[in-house]
Amino acid sequence: MKKIFVVALALVCATSVHAQKYGATPEDSVSCLQNLSVYQEFFKQKNYADAYGAWKKVLELCPTSSKNNFIRGNTILKNMIAKEKDATVRAAYIDELISLWDLRRQYFGETGYCLGMKASDMRTYRPKDIKAYLEVYTQAMEYVEESAKVKNFENIPEMFFGACCDAFKADLMDKEALINAYDQASTALETIARLNPANDKIAERENGLNSLFEPYAACQDLIPIYTKKFETSASDVNFLKKATRMLNLRSCTDSEIFFKMTEALYGLEPTPQSAYMMAKMCYSKGDYAKAVSYLTDEIIGQLESDSDKENAYLLLGDAFLKMERLSEGRNACNKALEINPNNGKAYILLGSLYAASTGSCKGDGTPVASRAPLWAAVDMFVKARNVDPSLAETVNKLIATYSAHFPSSDDLFTYGLKEGDTYTVSCWFTHTTTIRASR
Numbered sequence: 001m002k003k004i005f006v007v008a009l010a011l012v013c014a015t016s017v018h019a020q021k022y023g024a025t026p027e028d029s030v031s032c033l034q035n036l037s038v039y040q041e042f043f044k045q046k047n048y049a050d051a052y053g054a055w056k057k058v059l060e061l062c063p064t065s066s067k068n069n070f071i072r073g074n075t076i077l078k079n080m081i082a083k084e085k086d087a088t089v090r091a092a093y094i095d096e097l098i099s100l101w102d103l104r105r106q107y108f109g110e111t112g113y114c115l116g117m118k119a120s121d122m123r124t125y126r127p128k129d130i131k132a133y134l135e136v137y138t139q140a141m142e143y144v145e146e147s148a149k150v151k152n153f154e155n156i157p158e159m160f161f162g163a164c165c166d167a168f169k170a171d172l173m174d175k176e177a178l179i180n181a182y183d184q185a186s187t188a189l190e191t192i193a194r195l196n197p198a199n200d201k202i203a204e205r206e207n208g209l210n211s212l213f214e215p216y217a218a219c220q221d222l223i224p225i226y227t228k229k230f231e232t233s234a235s236d237v238n239f240l241k242k243a244t245r246m247l248n249l250r251s252c253t254d255s256e257i258f259f260k261m262t263e264a265l266y267g268l269e270p271t272p273q274s275a276y277m278m279a280k281m282c283y284s285k286g287d288y289a290k291a292v293s294y295l296t297d298e299i300i301g302q303l304e305s306d307s308d309k310e311n312a313y314l315l316l317g318d319a320f321l322k323m324e325r326l327s328e329g330r331n332a333c334n335k336a337l338e339i340n341p342n343n344g345k346a347y348i349l350l351g352s353l354y355a356a357s358t359g360s361c362k363g364d365g366t367p368v369a370s371r372a373p374l375w376a377a378v379d380m381f382v383k384a385r386n387v388d389p390s391l392a393e394t395v396n397k398l399i400a401t402y403s404a405h406f407p408s409s410d411d412l413f414t415y416g417l418k419e420g421d422t423y424t425v426s427c428w429f430t431h432t433t434t435i436r437a438s439r
Contacts, residue, residue, distance in 0.1 A: 032062035043072055048079040063107050070104040081125065094125045112143025116156035123163060130170055134163045144188045148195035154202055157185035157192075158209045165212055175216065176225045182213045183242045210249075219252040227257045230264075240265040244277050254284045272302035276312050279319075288319040295319075297335075310336045310343055317349050321356060327428050329353045344388025348395065351380030354429065355402055361427035366415050368407045372423060376431040377402055406438040 035054040042051035055076055058069055077097040084090040101118035105111050119136035122129060137160040147153040164181040167173040173181075186209060193202045226243045233239040240261050247258045262281045266274040275294045282291035295316045303309045313336035320329030330353050336346040355377035363369025378399050385395040412419065417435050425431045 028061045032058060032065060035061070036065065039072075043076070048076045049083075051076055052080060059103070063103060067104070067108050070100060070108070073100055094121075097121055097125070110147065110150050112140050112147030112156065113150045113153045115140035115143070116153070116159060119163065120159055123159075123166070127166075130163070130166050130172055134167050134172075137163045141184060141188060144191050145195065148192045154189065154192050154196075154199055154205050157188040158205050158212065160188075161185040161209055161212055165216075168216070175221055176229075178216055179222065179225055179246075182209070182217075183246070185209055187242070217246070217250050219247075219250055219255065222247060222250060222252060223255050223257055226261070230257060230261060234260075234264050235268065237265065237268050240268070241273075244274075248277065248280065253280050259285070272299045273304060273308075275299050276303055276308060279312070279315060283315055283319055288322045291319045292316060292323070300335075306339050310339050310346070313339070314343075314345055314349060317346075317353070321349065321353055324356070326353050326356055330429060342387040344384040344391045344395075347380045347384035347387065348391065348398070351377040351384070351398070354380060354425075354431070357427050357429075358405070361425070363426045368411055368415050368417060369426075371405065371407050372425045372433075373427060374402050374405055375423065375433040375436060376425050376429070378436075379431070379433055403436070404438055406436050409437040412437055 035057040039051040039054035039058060042048070042054070055069070055073055058065065059073065063069060074097065077093055077100065081090055081093045081097065084093060098118055098121055101114045101121070105114035115136055119133045119140060122133035122136060126133070137156075140156055141160055144157075147156075161181055164173060164178055168175070168178045186206070189202055189206055189209065192199060226247065229239065229243070244258065244261050244265055247253060247255065247261075252258055259281050262274070262277040266278050276299070279291045279294040282288070282294070295312055300309050300312045300316075303312060313332045317329040317332035317336070320326070320332060330350060333346045333350045333353070336343055340346075354373045357373040359370050361370055361373050363372060381395045381398045381402075385392050407417075409419075412435065417423070419435050419437055421435045423433055423435045425433060
């Protein structure tokens with residue numbers, strides 16, 4: 001302790017000229033600097049109990065001397081709470097911790113972040129007070145735009161929605177309000193990403209938010225809510241965008257309400273994204289020609305994400321397959337692979353396009369040539385499995401199915417072909433492959 005006060009005295013002497021900026025009076029400033037030195041030294045030693053008294057004095061005399069007083073104070077109080085056995089004293093420390101965020105906001109701003117973290121501590125230490133901490137989270141969400149560049153504010157929307165899930169489980173919020181809260185949190189993350197593009201944590205937070213929403217986002221939950229809301233919001237572009245995006249995300253695209261909202265959105269705002277939704281709708285209805293009409297290269301190139309672009313090209317390719325426009329389907333697959341060379345689904349579709357040529361490819365006019373596209377198809381299925389092992393089960397079934405229709409050993413012998421040799425498939429596509437016999 002003697003060493004600590006020697007350090008404090010030296011600090012006071014060294015800064016006597018500027019001391020008064022640390023307190024209301026010269027005496028307060030001297031006391032502030034002394035207590036700063038004392039609590040910081042104890043803090044470094046992780047001796048939070050001894051740091052507490054001096055830290056409190058700093059907060060009383062010179063709270064604006066540094067934001068670190070509040071950051072360290074949070075650590076001090078949480079350690080005091082963790083070690084305190086007396087319930088009354090512990091409750092007092094919790095009060096102090098929660099109030100600390102109000103003081104920090106008073107002196108250093110960052111209102112949205114401080115409110116969000118205050119709500120977080122309320123949720124941690126008083127988990128039964130759901131209404132109270134949800135109200136504070138709701139206040140924090142009013143400051144998204146002005147808080148977008150505040151460090152760690154991107155955590156708040158996910159935390160807010162977690163509190164909404166608490167409220168739903170406690171019957172304090174219905175399913176429709178929960179879905180609206182998800183929309184609010186999701187929109188907040190989009191706003192933060194737009195205003196602070198350097199923030200590289202948004203994707204992680206979006207994944208966390210979607211994981212929280214997963215149990216409540218089944219089609220049977222979403223469809224009745226959106227059907228009801230559509231009756232009064234059919235001309236609300238923002239609602240239509242959020243609703244169609246959600247139904248698309250949850251694979252509810254074959255529902256009647258998705259069709260209605262997609263058509264309404266496209267009529268109000270014919271953007272590339274709404275054109276993509278229209279294509280999905282037409283595809284679901286089996287109107288492949290109309291689906292194709294919406295997906296030009298220009299439209300797909302303007303979609304919001306690479307994932308959407310890949311999926312749009314796969315949808316286009318599959319529509320061409322259904323229409324037996326095989327070479328155009330291959331072109332769409334190749335464009336998806338230009339965006340993501342490891343898209344296993346694109347290789348599966350490419351293999352299906354090749355397989356669809358079986359019987360129609362003439363090549364050298366032999367029966368073997370008409371089945372040779374199956375070799376190329378299986379090559380693509382194997383490629384799909386190699387780039388995306390999660391597709392192995394699907395791919396293995398396809399390989400087994402199509403391999404059974406390879407030319408027989410007798411056919412190969414008849415036409416002077418040998419298993420393992422190289423063979424070039426000549427059709428609407430050209431592909432060099434390996435000769436194999438059916439088993």
